[in-house]
Amino acid sequence: MNSPLKRPTVNPDALRKSRRQFLRGAGVALALPWMESLPLMAAEEKAAKAAGRAAGKPPTRFALVYFSNGVEPEHWWAKGGNGGAMQLGPVLAPLNPFREDITFLRGLYNEQAVQSTSPHLGRMANMLSGARISLDPADIRAGATFDQVLAQHTGAATAVPSLALGIEPNELRLEDGLSMIYASCVSWSSATKPATKEIYPARTFDLLVGDGTGRALDRSILDSVLADANSLSGRIGAGDRAKLDEYLESIRGIEKRIEHANRQERIEGWRPTLSQPNMPRPKDELPQDVPAHMRLMLDLIVLAFQMDKTRLVTLMLNNDLSQMNFKFVEGVKGALHLDLTHNGRVPAAEAMYLKTNQFHMAQFAYLIERLKQIDEGGQSILDSSFLLGGSNLHDGDQHGAEQMPLVLAGRGNGALRQGRILNYLDKGDDNRRACSLYLSIMDNMGLKLDRFGDTSRRLVDL
Numbered sequence: 001m002n003s004p005l006k007r008p009t010v011n012p013d014a015l016r017k018s019r020r021q022f023l024r025g026a027g028v029a030l031a032l033p034w035m036e037s038l039p040l041m042a043a044e045e046k047a048a049k050a051a052g053r054a055a056g057k058p059p060t061r062f063a064l065v066y067f068s069n070g071v072e073p074e075h076w077w078a079k080g081g082n083g084g085a086m087q088l089g090p091v092l093a094p095l096n097p098f099r100e101d102i103t104f105l106r107g108l109y110n111e112q113a114v115q116s117t118s119p120h121l122g123r124m125a126n127m128l129s130g131a132r133i134s135l136d137p138a139d140i141r142a143g144a145t146f147d148q149v150l151a152q153h154t155g156a157a158t159a160v161p162s163l164a165l166g167i168e169p170n171e172l173r174l175e176d177g178l179s180m181i182y183a184s185c186v187s188w189s190s191a192t193k194p195a196t197k198e199i200y201p202a203r204t205f206d207l208l209v210g211d212g213t214g215r216a217l218d219r220s221i222l223d224s225v226l227a228d229a230n231s232l233s234g235r236i237g238a239g240d241r242a243k244l245d246e247y248l249e250s251i252r253g254i255e256k257r258i259e260h261a262n263r264q265e266r267i268e269g270w271r272p273t274l275s276q277p278n279m280p281r282p283k284d285e286l287p288q289d290v291p292a293h294m295r296l297m298l299d300l301i302v303l304a305f306q307m308d309k310t311r312l313v314t315l316m317l318n319n320d321l322s323q324m325n326f327k328f329v330e331g332v333k334g335a336l337h338l339d340l341t342h343n344g345r346v347p348a349a350e351a352m353y354l355k356t357n358q359f360h361m362a363q364f365a366y367l368i369e370r371l372k373q374i375d376e377g378g379q380s381i382l383d384s385s386f387l388l389g390g391s392n393l394h395d396g397d398q399h400g401a402e403q404m405p406l407v408l409a410g411r412g413n414g415a416l417r418q419g420r421i422l423n424y425l426d427k428g429d430d431n432r433r434a435c436s437l438y439l440s441i442m443d444n445m446g447l448k449l450d451r452f453g454d455t456s457r458r459l460v461d462l
Helices: 042-050 090-101 113-114 146-158 201-209 221-233 238-263 290-307 337-341 347-372 436-442
Strands: 024-027 028-031 059-067 102-106 163-166 310-315 385-390 406-409 420-422
Touching: 028 406, 059 146, 059 290, 059 347, 090 102, 090 347, 090 406, 146 310, 146 436, 163 201, 163 290, 221 238, 238 290, 290 310, 290 347, 337 347, 347 385, 347 406, 406 436
Parallel strands: 059 310, 059 385, 102 420, 163 310
Antiparallel strands: 024 028, 102 406, 385 406
């Protein structure tokens, strides 16, 4: 039985020291979102500048929402924009409400992916690095991805330097003689080590709202920090008070949804011989409803940004060569995602492939919408962010890596002008490197490198 909670002692002076305030109680420190009402600590100001923002402004964030196995090029397009009304192709239809919040990027590619003789595993793990993938089965080697390079240089400003999230677990089997770890990880902390990918919402939640090390919480943290929250509420402005209430409610909501997801007994895709476990039920198990699992992870990204626990996130909606079954999407009949994407242009399969792509983009649209709704000092979290949605392959059926299907949302704290289509296909290979985009993002997040991946150029016109 838990011991009675002690009411935490509140230090009024401490409350005035930092906009990145902490609520404390019963051994728990809960980081609050950025607040205009509270002055900025000198140490935080230094960290903020290191992360590429001026003191007093919200931090710049980056998130990737990745989906596997590419698209049908016929359905992935955009027209107009650049001052006129942007028209979006069928795959991008879920983004129609956010046409003024996105830039459609056409033609960006990774040279090493094009040159690789491995149609999948040589073209996925290097999506964010542009590095060569080792095809020697005895030498697992990719390249440090730009999110992890950023985390090593600016991650000290947050409790969690970066988050690598996913829905499907890492696979350790071989495919065409190569390790499927290449297909399971889009974020790599070094050339030989992928970043640890978390697929459990409960563990991700514990990492964000606990002590930053993943410590599990055995009761609602709100109970232990309520007194501190009440004290803080009387010291901040009306706008920040509403923000505080919204923030605490979002935590409570995710707690309830994790409990609900853990009670579900459904399973998507392959069904094992046992419909019920034959062992005592563990705590905090993986949700088995795929759409609910994805939404939980997206909500946790929102929470992570809102708490300022991390500013760098990658989310893999599925692994490359995914075996995920999309029968939960209306109009998709039971075939595995891999089969739908490698369909030989069979019309019925193509129609279902489109639906799965639209489902993926709907998840990206959900993240855009959530972040757009949260104000932090006169602008939304979306305004403060770079959100990249897309896949490593263009033509999934043909394993085409000559360009990647990418959409960039958010304004990067004023660095981006949205509602545009940027076409790099006619600018020559040296001016359409995906790593040029990554260099530009790193510049705006406080890290300036002479070179990254396969280029030293920043992305023109961005």
